Amino acid sequence: MTGKNTKRANLSDLRKMKERGETQPSFTAEPAPDLPKGFWDDAALVNHTKTKEPISLRVDSDVLEYFKAQGKGHLTRMNAVLRSYVDAQRSKTSDEAADHN
Structure with a gap:
């Protein structure tokens, strides 16, 4: 999207404009x-030490469309759902282990 006040410039031009005081926020x-x-x-x-691994994942088309329909960041939201599931399962496993002790 460009407006009537939008100008194109390369990095060199921008640096020269800045030196001349022609750029303002x-x-x-x-x-x-x-x-x-x-x-x-x-x-x-949050997620301080966790790294993300690039993968190829096949999901049902309606599942993907649901997340995409919510806007930008659909992969991040899908990861959050998986994170929630993993955390719940880990909690459940640790609770069961504590019950057996």
């Missing part, structure tokens, strides 16, 4: 709010 960002003390104390890293 198209918006003014609000300053970041001051966070209360301890704001990050309960923060936890």
